[in-house]
Amino acid sequence: MSASITGLLKPWTPRLFxxxxxxxxxxxLEPEPRKEVYHIPETELTxxxxxxxxxxSVRPIKAATNSVTSSVFNDxxxxxxxxxxxxxxxxxxxxxxxxxxxxxxxxxQVEKYHKAPEGKKAEIECNPYAIFHQALENCKPxxxxxxxxxxxxxYQVPIPLTDNRRRFLAMKWMITECRDNKHRLTxxxxxxxxxLLAAFSKEGNVVKRKHELHKMAESNxxxxxxxxx
Amino acid sequence: MAMQGGxxxxxxxxxxxxxxxxxxVLKPNKPLVLKDEVANRKIKKGExxxxxxMSMMMACWKQxxxxxxxxxxxxxxxxxxxxxxxxxCCHSQCTGNPCSRLIAHTPLSQPPVVLN
Numbered sequence: 567m568s569a570s571i572t573g574l575l576k577p578w579t580p581r582l583f584x585x586x587x588x589x590x591x592x593x594x595l596e597p598e599p600r601k602e603v604y605h606i607p608e609t610e611l612t613x614x615x616x617x618x619x620x621x622x623s624v625r626p627i628k629a630a631t632n633s634v635t636s637s638v639f640n641d642x643x644x645x646x647x648x649x650x651x652x653x654x655x656x657x658x659x660x661x662x663x664x665x666x667x668x669x670x671x672x673x674x675q676v677e678k679y680h681k682a683p684e685g686k687k688a689e690i691e692c693n694p695y696a697i698f699h700q701a702l703e704n705c706k707p708x709x710x711x712x713x714x715x716x717x718x719x720x721y722q723v724p725i726p727l728t729d730n731r732r733r734f735l736a737m738k739w740m741i742t743e744c745r746d747n748k749h750r751l752t753x754x755x756x757x758x759x760x761x762l763l764a765a766f767s768k769e770g771n772v773v774k775r776k777h778e779l780h781k782m783a784e785s786n787x788x789x790x791x792x793x794x795x
Numbered sequence: 796m797a798m799q800g801g802x803x804x805x806x807x808x809x810x811x812x813x814x815x816x817x818x819x820v821l822k823p824n825k826p827l828v829l830k831d832e833v834a835n836r837k838i839k840k841g842e843x844x845x846x847x848x849m850s851m852m853m854a855c856w857k858q859x860x861x862x863x864x865x866x867x868x869x870x871x872x873x874x875x876x877x878x879x880x881x882x883x884c885c886h887s888q889c890t891g892n893p894c895s896r897l898i899a900h901t902p903l904s905q906p907p908v909v910l911n
Contacts, residue, residue: 704863708870709849726845726877768863777861784853784861793843 590628595621597630599640643699643733650737666755668694671762691766701765705736705772709783714792723792724783739772740765747771831903844880848873 598604611619633645644664652660671694679690691697710731711722727735740761748757764770808827811820852873855866863870 708852708863708873724849726849726873726880728881780856780861784856787850787853790846790849791843794840795844 593625594628595625597627597634599630599634599636601636641695643702644695646733647698647702647737650734651741663755663758667758667762668698670755670759671697674759674763697766698762701762702733702736702740704765704768705740705776706732707735707776707779708732710735710779711783711786712793714789716792721789721792722782722786723789724786725793736772736776739775743771743775833903845873845876848876 606615633649634640648657648660648664651663672692675690675692675694675697679687679692682690691700707727709724710727712725713720714723715721740758744754744757744761748754761770761772765772808821810816812823813819848869852866852869855869859865
């Protein structure tokens with residue numbers, strides 16, 4: 567199959583109008599944004615990595631999207647969260663809200679840190695990125711429910727979820743919770759920082775929602791055999 | 796030897812198809828050629844995977860009032876089981892899978908090997 571495709575491919579010349587979301591020929595390789603890969607010295611490369619490098623010197627490579635960078639601040643989970651929060655393609659506003667949220671969380675935690683007695687200071691987490699990641703981990707459900715038809719009726723069957731699905735559900739619940747259940751005058755970043763800090767300490771509505779899902783799954787455990795995969 | 800066997804078979808088939816002697820025995824509606832793909836089979840429904848791990852985890856939850864930290868062992872074993880099940884889903888080791896058709900296709904799509 568690849569032989570026919572390479573036959574159709576004209577000799578590659580760089581063009582001005584190579585748009586990212588157009589369909590690339592499968593001959594093109596993915597770009598590698600991580601810096602650590604390029605810092606490995608020649609001697610420490612495994613044979614597969616050497617082969618990959620040789621392949622990259624011959625084949626054309628796709629243009630990188632705007633969202634991937636090789637900077638230290640690039641966080642794929644955070645980027646995904648920003649994209650989910652975005653409305654009508656307005657990423658600037660969404661990114662602004664997230665930065666304000668992180669700053670707000672940092673401020674609250676630093677205030678708590680300074681007010682805490684000496685023994686408890688080490689336990690308070692001040693890094694907003696760490697708080698964000700831990701809060702999201704605490705919100706991820708372990709099993710989900712699927713509607714499966716058996717004998718004319720639909721049953722809610724507990725199923726294992728993939729990692730992507732779990733991450734998506736955690737983020738979705740967080741965003742809907744912050745949009746729906748807030749007072750008219752509270753700003754989004756304020757509510758989001760409150761919810762993230764609550765989720766970090768395993769309290770709050772999002773974690774409650776996760777527990778409710780678990781309880782539903784537990785009550786329906788008899789239907790687990792209706793799965794066929 | 797395969798070629799001699801092949802020609803004998805061709806002669807027998809042409810005799811069965813011909814109308815010169817008696818009525819033709821074979822009346823094929825499609826050309827008598829082997830295809831290079833296997834026909835569709837009805838996918839047999841498998842069983843639910845990881846049910847034991849799931850039930851152990853749920854029993855642990857029931858005991859500990861759904862606190863996650865106390866059930867971390869059961870949860871880890873559940874995750875491992877799920878990972879293994881996902882890997883097994885499209886591997887040749889699992890029989891009776893939709894992927895077994897793929898396994899038959901790859902040698903069939905290659906050109907035939909002539910043994911001398």
